[in-house]
Amino acid sequence: MLPIALVWATLTRGRVVYDVHEYYSSYYVSKISAPKTIKTLASKMIDNFQVWATKRIGGANVVATAMSVKYINAGAPVSISPNFPLRKAYDKATFANDMERFRRVIHTGTLSEPYGMKSIVDLAVLCEQRGYEIAIDLVRRFPNAHQEKLFVDYVNERGRPSNLRLIPAVTADKIPSLLTPYGIGLSMITKTGQNDLAVPTKLYEYALMGLAIVGTDRTAQKEFVEEHAIGRLCGEQDIEGLADAIYLFSRAEQEQIVKIEEAAALAKTKLFWDDGPEADVQRLLAEIFPPAQFDEAGNRG
Structure with missing residues (x-):
């Protein structure tokens, strides 16, 4: 099944960053005993649902550049954060x-x-x-x-x-x-x-x-x-x-x-979390959860 948090957030329209550090469509279809054409269709359905749901709830943080393309094409905010060490x-x-x-x-x-x-x-x-x-x-x-x-x-x-x-x-x-x-x-x-x-x-x-x-x-x-x-x-x-x-x-x-x-x-000049992924995730979080705006009286906008 897809991550429960994604389904729940979609139903409740909560603001969520969907952390996609697995190729879920590939993983799930590998568990299916079915012809290749059925597996391919199932994989596309899973991918399409993830992108559609993510665009509704906020944005996605993905583990690889290749995974970001579908989100970008759909206009969903996305950041890329490989599992680089600190x-x-x-x-x-x-x-x-x-x-x-x-x-x-x-x-x-x-x-x-x-x-x-x-x-x-x-x-x-x-x-x-x-x-x-x-x-x-x-x-x-x-x-x-x-x-x-x-x-x-x-x-x-x-x-x-x-x-x-x-x-x-x-x-x-x-x-x-x-x-x-x-x-x-x-x-x-x-x-x-x-x-x-x-x-x-x-x-x-x-x-x-x-x-x-x-x-x-x-x-x-x-x-x-x-x-x-x-x-x-x-x-x-x-x-x-x-x-x-x-x-x-x-x-x-x-x-x-x-x-x-x-x-x-x-x-060591390319593979540390501090040198790229960290800033990209912070950018995404700021886009999905912008700082609160206050008027002159101090009331939250």
Whole structure:
């Protein structure tokens, strides 16, 4: 179902900013067992309702530029706010000053089947079989107990690779410190739901902290890596290609490391919340909720 707040605000004609940080139409139609034509129609209906409702109630704050077009074309106020982190958390963060960090791999996102947790296990198994001297750490972040059990069962089924371990989750402000010892970040999202359109938050974190990115070649993820980071993306079934990428980065020479760190320095000029999204959201809020006007007697207009 669509967010209840949007439906309620539409019925009551309340003034609301609709925060659209998911590709809801893609997500919901992925749950429908129906022919492609029906799914396409359903997706358009969801999109059209969101735009129509948003124009009636106020405006939208969307996560990506591509999502803003329909709102703009309909004359609905809109702001764009990617999930950039706050600059403050990264001000004092530095890269680990040793070559060994490229033998340490991390995955900071949710562990679930849509986010490629089984592929990560397969990757760890193959790296161990090949004798690669790398360690893969996964932040313990499961969406539910069912996915956690699937993960544990699959790790046991694959022989519990010794190069794979779970580490505690940390708050967002601690992510830079967590990433400091690592040189490679994983993002293994699969071709499902909205994943071809989404840029996982962990990609911003990896890019800002100078990690090479290894992952699946989802459309938006690929575009992000090409613009903001150094990495190698492969098909989600290409575990050998992903293992090759980790191996090559683990043996990175100084010239490539310099390129990775230069990309991180450039990312720090573009990917902070403070440098764009914050001001755009403030503009939208001022447009939807203008400051109260008072007459000379102090009465609110």
